Structure formats: structure tokens, C-alpha cells
Amino acid sequence: MADTGADQLDDTIVSEPLDLVRLSLNERVFVKLKGDREIRGRLHAYDSHCNLVLSDVEETVYVMDDEEADLKTIKKQSEMLFVRGDAVVLISPPTQS
């Protein structure tokens, strides 16, 4: 019992940046990607390259419309998604207070 308590304490310590991602496992996360893309989904797996596996994903793509000169957003849904790590810019647990 005391063991698990100590483990839990350890689990919440962020001693390296990827610990933040580890703490977000099985949570819904917000991911910013290269090329003006954003993704929200449940994080199932990650590795040191930031390769990610997400489920129930909503992808938002921001496109500049040249003729209208306004910002268009395109939304795409996917059930399961693998993201290659080199496209990742930022990962955040979406607990916007």
C-alpha cells in the first residue's frame, strides 16, 4: 500500500520534459503540428521521437484563402491516428482553466 503511494508520488514528478507526455497518457491532449495543424484526441502511446498514437481525433487545418484573404479552418475526424514525431511542435493536456 505504502509502495503504491510512493509510486504515485513519483508518477507526478516532472523531471524530464517527456514526463509531461507520460502523465497525459489516456487523457485527451492538444497537439500542435507543423503546417498549421492542430489535433485533439486521447493519447494512447508515445515514444522519445514524439511519435504518437491517438484515438477519437479531431484534426484542424488552418488554410489561408488567397482570394478572400481570410483564414479557413478544415476539420477532419479519425478514429485512430498515428502521428510521426518530427511533425510535432507542442503537446499539452487540454485542461484549459
Next chain:
Amino acid sequence: MNNGTAESPFSPSAEKSETLSNNPSAFLSQITGAKVAVKLNSGVEYRGDLQCVDGYMNIALEQTEEYVDGVLKNQYGDVFIRGNNVLYISSI
């Protein structure tokens, strides 16, 4: 021509740099816990409390504000930034 004294232009004459840190990662460990500005190659800037940095220059920030063209666009509780996107880290 110099007068022959072999004084290297790179000798650590500046004592100030001694009192700071003589390598970049020492500087990074000095400023962990402080409020920092992280600029990415894309020009986007993140301001927040630096939690930690690793060898890839991956960064964890707390209480983060996202500035695009100097305008506050977003706020995040915690943020992980992948190191390859980092242009600079500055303590503020």
C-alpha cells in the same frame, strides 16, 4: 601585425562569463524554475515557468502563454515543446 605576444583572442578574459556559467547546459539548469521566453523557428513565442529541459532541448513549461506576432493567442497549463523547433530560450 601583432607584437608577438601569443594572446589568444578566445582566452577567457571576461570574468563575467565565469560568474555566469561556462557552458550552455549549465545556464539552462540555472534558469529552471524561472520565467522564460521560448521562441520557435516559426516565430511563435511561449512564455512560462521552465520546468525542465533535456538533451534534445525538449522543454516543459508551466502556466504558458502563446504569443503570435507579439499578440497573446492561447494559454496552457502545461506544455511540452519538441526540441527541434526551439530557436532560443531566454530568462525574463
